[in-house]
Amino acid sequence: MRVGIIGAGLQGRRRATALQQIDNAELIALTSIHTDEAKIIASELECEFELRWEDIVSRDDINIIAVCTPPDLHLPICTEALKQGKHVLCEKPLARNPEEARQIAELAAENGMKLKGGFNLRHHPGIRQAREWFDEGIIGEPHFLRIRYGIGGRPGYDKEWRADKEVSGGGQLMDQGVHALDLSRWFLGDFQEVFGFLSTSFWDVAPLEDNAFALLRTAKGQVSSIHASWTQWKNLFSLELSGRDGYIVVDGLGGAYGVERAILGKRAFLEPFREEIIDFRGGDHSWVEEWKELAGAIKEDREPLGNGEDGFQAVRLAHAIYESSRRGSVVKVG
Amino acid sequence: MRVGIIGAGLQGRRRATALQQIDNAELIALTSIHTDEAKIIASELECEFELRWEDIVSRDDINIIAVCTPPDLHLPICTEALKQGKHVLCEKPLARNPEEARQIAELAAENGMKLKGGFNLRHHPGIRQAREWFDEGIIGEPHFLRIRYGIGGRPGYDKEWRADKEVSGGGQLMDQGVHALDLSRWFLGDFQEVFGFLSTSFWDVAPLEDNAFALLRTAKGQVSSIHASWTQWKNLFSLELSGRDGYIVVDGLGGAYGVERAILGKRAFLEPFREEIIDFRGGDHSWVEEWKELAGAIKEDREPLGNGEDGFQAVRLAHAIYESSRRGSVVKVG
């Protein structure tokens, strides 16, 4: 993999650092609108600096583009990169709205390039463990899912780019909420109806929301209840999946979210509560895992986990929830 | 207090046992449709047994009636008791539907009798502590509330009276869900809009639900997200209230719900997470507290905590959620 990274904020640096742990991968060049800072980073990472993203995307010695910009640039950069025959790793959300996201996903399919969305949560060890238990059928047919995901932000949070709708395409539902929507689809499959309430309770981000509550229902009647919050004063990640024969819980994501823990329990009336608990006390390797997944998808010519379609569907669900909130009624998405 | 208890199931016995710890209170008589069992209980409790509830309600030596029957009998019994000039402690839900509940509440008001709904959760030590912190203003203006409340039932759960809509008036939303609705109102005040999804995923209780997911919103935009479940394989009670300046969590209710714990945390960007935690490791005294509250209300001639109006509003919210589920749109309740 010969990689170019566009955007050198927190995410760009994470992607670059993670890449160092991948065999046969090299960071060739990076760019950022924050040129001075980006030059320093390029020097530290011993890669080239380009002034314009177009110059990264057009380089022949690069075959993979990591798009680490805010969402408003995803469409133009992905479009150009895919046209130039590059594989793309694009941060979530895939785009500001379903129309843009669909264009990106369709272009990748047409051009036969790999497109991986930045759904690093799918690669977190607790969530991978949850998926493994789920796939083994231990909890049986799933009944419902609850996801609570939130942070408290930091002073000035409402002055960051995420508060600008033109840039971000949405508030917290399009930020951490998109992970919750993607995980909901990953476990329960496609939804048929969604509904949500939004609120702007603390941060000066209106018309964007700092809290999004949503209910999603599949054709079979399974419900996912999600809450994404920028006013969760103590970092929280909790995923609770319940099925006919048991349940799976993932708590924490390491770091400020606390120890990542996967819990498996089985339905057993009248017996003591028995659970299998795995603590993942190590650091967050999900960024490395994402690179590995993309490398595998390219090598084996298969779709990566969390592909363009997944990226599109998550944005589509988010915007359907926005619409339901405006209309005060369920929006069909089936 | 000279008490007559109608219904000698789990609740009736709880009420009777709790009454023994109240000063100047005496259980005069009880009745139940399960006459053999009720006679034994009456013998153990050293009170009289009456064959018909009408004979309890009409006794002159009784001034308080505890209605511990399924909901279908609440209206006739409460009506007669209130007409006879008795104070009433009525199990939740107050009635099967808002119309019945309203009749009971209005009759109590007209007759000047005390009517207390069986919202014993308001009297749980963790929730009382939460309310105390809340009233002190420590967490500031509330933003949102999340309540997760569930049990796993037991073999044959769907054959019990709660599965019969004519008797119960609803499924799990009218069972444990009514507590969640009452607590939502207690902390956030009256709601303006509600929406919910119901599911019947495991128990053979259709058309009733074994899972109810609902979102409620006040005029100010505060949201309560509740989930009540009969398929929560490990008993769960969790109430999370978040406000401008901090948050309050109550976890557990003792017994099979685990240690009851009240947690207080304050918003503090960039600092370690600091919480005050109180463990209430003793037994459940909420049933005793309810009797004390009713005794106090009678003595001081004031409304009891969790009165007829509260009982009516909780049933009204539940049925509004049922309606929203049928219509696929928000129902206004303001």
Place this chain on the structure above:
Amino acid sequence: MRVGIIGAGLQGRRRATALQQIDNAELIALTSIHTDEAKIIASELECEFELRWEDIVSRDDINIIAVCTPPDLHLPICTEALKQGKHVLCEKPLARNPEEARQIAELAAENGMKLKGGFNLRHHPGIRQAREWFDEGIIGEPHFLRIRYGIGGRPGYDKEWRADKEVSGGGQLMDQGVHALDLSRWFLGDFQEVFGFLSTSFWDVAPLEDNAFALLRTAKGQVSSIHASWTQWKNLFSLELSGRDGYIVVDGLGGAYGVERAILGKRAFLEPFREEIIDFRGGDHSWVEEWKELAGAIKEDREPLGNGEDGFQAVRLAHAIYESSRRGSVVKVG
């Protein structure tokens, strides 16, 4: 079982209440030096009251004596009961000192009567589960054991009988400490050497200790580290057993000790920490289990779990620790 209970304090009442749940068991009579209180209890329990314990022990219609008095009376009562051909359930510690304990244990053996010590912790569900895992060999050869066991007492704790050495035979090491010693032997077998430090730090109980710290070592070099405390301001029970292939933890005993939880983990270098956890959220059934165990031992003519020898050995260990503390050196007990 036709039972007579001597002593009607907390323990006597617990034994009596538990007995009600045993098939074919009847409480025939009880006595206590607190005659007025004992008469009321006898009336509630619908059994006879005798003024003197000698009159209980000599009754022909009683075949089992539960000795629920302070330790100073254990020797005379057990001696008389065993001589009269009664089986005996005697509270821990079996006696005030090893000499007395040995007399009781030997007399039971000589007379062929069953003698069960009140080691109810062996019957707690978490500890039974621990023993089961241990017996299955899951953690392999045990390396070490740590037991922390303590309470905070209550105002006037140092005025109770347990503070009188003539009555109790020792301080906290002879109180909760005896459980820790018995469990140490149960898991690691007989010890060869013991050492301890005692302290009297808060309660006015000198020369008795309110804290006892001890180290015990088997011939194979396995160590048990125990701490029993009357100044543990938040109730604590924790047993940690570690072996070649894994470890077992029991935390809590229900009630004020918090949820009783059994944890099993296995040695697995370089992998996430994986544990199996069982929560026993129900009430404390150990008192019932003890009666069942005694009934089984009588019926099957076998030694009960926690028999006279175990009672003697636990007292012997406690007094060896007292001696080591006085001498400032290891005491051999092998």
Place this chain on the structure above:
Amino acid sequence: MRVGIIGAGLQGRRRATALQQIDNAELIALTSIHTDEAKIIASELECEFELRWEDIVSRDDINIIAVCTPPDLHLPICTEALKQGKHVLCEKPLARNPEEARQIAELAAENGMKLKGGFNLRHHPGIRQAREWFDEGIIGEPHFLRIRYGIGGRPGYDKEWRADKEVSGGGQLMDQGVHALDLSRWFLGDFQEVFGFLSTSFWDVAPLEDNAFALLRTAKGQVSSIHASWTQWKNLFSLELSGRDGYIVVDGLGGAYGVERAILGKRAFLEPFREEIIDFRGGDHSWVEEWKELAGAIKEDREPLGNGEDGFQAVRLAHAIYESSRRGSVVKVG
């Protein structure tokens, strides 16, 4: 600070990395017996590489030496560094035995140079918080301390230098145990008597111990009970300090030890258990804090926290415990 680092193993690199976050500090040169690896590290850290530690210690442009070698080299390196007028930060244990440790500590005092032992646990946020509460007198006069500290090692752990007595001076008691001894002194002050049992239960490290259990007692009768283990299959750090008016607990150290948490509880008979809990979910900054402390001590010409005397006393206690284990009796250290 112009620093030279001797030893480029895990600790050397930690010290070097931490130094980068200190103002006005520069890593001038490093050395290691693993020359190839050390050259690479020197290149990455952009400092000079010296072949022999003597060449680091004698450089005029260095005023601080960090001694990150195994303990057998502490005496010669510290001696030379202190003679050359350098301040020294020396890993724990300060030396292999009390005689060596005393020489180092005395030389530092005579030469007027600062000597800081590598007691980074004193700088962990949870332990700092514990110390702060303690200093405020919230828990009153301390009664006892319990420290459990352990790891499970890794395959080949018994082939590492720590298993060679000539190099390390002792087993786990001289490894993590020295932290437990230092913290015991920090909270309870000097001890008068110590006793311990050692065991070599899993790792092939005899005559060194892989488990050390010790009891230490002050002149006032306060006891510290410590257990340091290389067979703790799930990483554990727990410090429990109990006093007349309350207690303080520190659990976890971040990373594989789980979230670092400081807990404060007060004695309150008959009330629910109320605790203040602080979660330190960030990374481990103790290495940075140590550099800051040394810098402060130099600047203000004062003793650093965890100085030579502390380093000596911890080694002395460890060896007194070794002696007590051999003799089977208390060793006086007062």
